[in-house]
Amino acid sequence: MRLTFIKKDLTRHRLISIGLTICIMMTSFLATSAAQMIVQLNGSISDLLHLAKAPDFVQMHDGTLNEKDIETFSSKQPMVKAHQIVPMIPIEHTNIRFGHEQAKAGVMDHLFVKQNRYFDFLLNEQNEKLAVNKGEVAVPIYFQQKYQLKIGETLLIEKGSNQFSFRIKAFLRDAQMNPSLVSSKRFLLHHEDWDALHQLFQKKEYLIEFLLHDATQADAFQAIYQSSQLPQQGPAVTLPLLRMLNAMTDGMVIAILLLVCMLLMSIALLSLHLAVTASIEEDEREIGILKVLGVPLTKIKQLYVGKYAVLACSGCIAGFGLTLLFGDRFTSNIQRYMGNQPSFTSWFIPLFVSIMTAMIVIYCSYAILRKFGQISAAQALQGGVITPNDKKQIPLHLKKNRFIPINIWLGLKDLLSRKKLYTTITCIIALCTFLMLMPIQLLHTLQSPDFITYLGSGKSDLRIDIRKGNHLEKSTNDIESMIREDRDIRASTLYETSSLQAKSMENTLETLYLETGDLSAFPLSYLQGRQPLNKEEISLSVLSADSLQKEVGERITLVTNGQQIQRTVTGIYQDVTNGGKTAKAISQPISQPALWKTIQIQLKPGVEMAVKKAVFEKKIPLGKVTDMQEYVDQTIGNTASLVKVVAFSSTLAAFGTATLMLFMFLHMLKAKDSSRNHMLRTIGFSIKHVTAQYITSFIVVLSFGALIGTIAVHIIGPALMSIGGASLGVSSLQWLAPQWVSIVYPITLFIVSLAFTALLLKTFFSSQTTRHTLS
Structure with missing residues (x-):
């Protein structure tokens, strides 16, 4: 009986079932993708830092140093397990060519190094310790993507009549300097090539690196080192900071995905409430008959819960399948810069998240059906299982209305009479607006020229950086x-x-x-x-x-x-x-x-x-000459490009979800208001008149929903983004997007939703009612 009921009900409400399944599927897909990104990011960063033997504390130094002083300091510190001094040759972009293309000016320093002996290794794309032969070079992945480089191409270094030519052997991963936020990148050379290059470019910079017996004491050791008189003409970083810098770009995308996922989950649960309500109101007489026949209440609930359990499981399985098929698109940046480390948890945790999503939907469908216990069989046979007192008497009298057209007046009166019902679709439109506008605001903020103020610099047109040693x-x-x-x-x-x-x-x-x-x-x-x-x-x-x-x-x-x-x-x-x-x-x-x-x-x-x-x-x-927009792009370009993908996907999801939810809501109204509309048609109202009443209600609902969502983005959005940015020094993020963004996108959603509503109403009424007379 249960399977027969589920099959017939799914067939009868085919489009609503498909819409609800799609909404659950998108929720599951984003939730499992975010979970997969978290697992992948955490595992890849840990693996990269472990295989590279990343130092626990690094002091960058631009100037001369005495190695004996550092050795003496290190030998007297019981925290220190090992130390090393890494010399680097900084070379200006004007001296570098990638193939036939001149290296471009920018914020990045080009530093040429030898492979380290003890720790802080530079790795290849398989996360193996790199070794290059004489005449070869390993190039950072950052420059591979920037210049579209390939293995076997040439890197030229020129100074006057002197020229060094190196064949690109590999693209390297650098546990310290992978992120675009770090404005230095290391190139790996053979030690003989490095010595020859040093004869021509005698300026050197240094990394003074320490491994500690206990990595958790990195902050304490930093305080000791910086209290000494040892070289420290440059930034200092600890292992936790290296981990945070490596995680920032993809971490922001994860945060946005989780936010979008929560919004979709909220929409899915509201949609579930609409679907359950619509289904039960259509079946109220059948429910009454079942109760009269003595069918237990729990059995009736199980019939409906079973249907939504099928939809929830189908949607979550499809969402998990999409993650297996397309999840790599979200993790491609992680895999490119830090490697892919497949493990049991990389698929088990996303599967667990998908199962939890299905369980939440099933539990909420059961919770909605709890009100069955308050309805008697007689009430069910008479109608009004869910909302017996749905309509409230509103003191708006037609005879007192002198200025508002009758159809607009009736539409507003219906809206006020069923505030609770229309509040649901208003909340859904508000969530869709938030879902669309939040990533778009963040994208425009990251791309804004004013974002330079979050990088510790005032707004200007051009910036010239001049480094010591030149x-x-x-x-x-x-x-x-x-x-x-x-x-x-x-x-x-x-x-x-x-x-x-x-x-x-x-x-x-x-x-x-x-x-x-x-x-x-x-x-x-x-x-x-x-x-x-x-x-x-x-x-x-x-x-x-x-x-x-x-x-x-x-x-x-x-x-x-x-x-x-x-x-x-x-x-x-x-x-x-x-x-x-x-x-x-x-x-x-x-x-x-x-x-x-x-x-x-x-x-x-x-x-x-x-x-x-x-x-x-x-x-x-x-000097390095950059315009400030280029400075921002080079610093956070990877983050902005990923946010752009999320913003585009969220916009499509918002429009698609709003469309599906309006269809479900109007389908419910079609069943709910059949008697009312039949009566209006009988006393002389045309389809056009009845449609105008609904359009009036939906203009108000869509307007309020879009307005509430837009206001929420401006009030809640910056606070949510600031929570994630506080650890990086951005504790109060404000939207820097142009004002038209907050106007054009919500209005577009409003127009599309209203046009779709009008089209659906025309379709519904053309197939539902005909004019009747009182004869």
């Missing part, structure tokens, strides 16, 4: 002289970055990267307080303020070259560069050499940025 002072003076003579430039400012230390509340020392210059020329947006206005003031990034436990108005002690100076914290801003621990001031507290210098430029209106950038690149071979 005759820093002379290069800077030459560039500044050229800029002063350029009539296309409206404003420019020089900023210097140096390294110093600050005392924490526990009296330990932490390294800060202090940028100084005219902060009012290209101002930042501050979360708290304001920018420094005099030499006695300083502002801190979010992570610096949290680490040092400083608030606006408090004093901070800066330490450099054995001297201590106090400054007042005037503001806190957001920054994700250099590990997120930076500071800003108008001048250096103590005169010391700069690590690097940056010139920000604002062009006059009408000046082509691309043309001016090309001119600067030719005239400034010793």
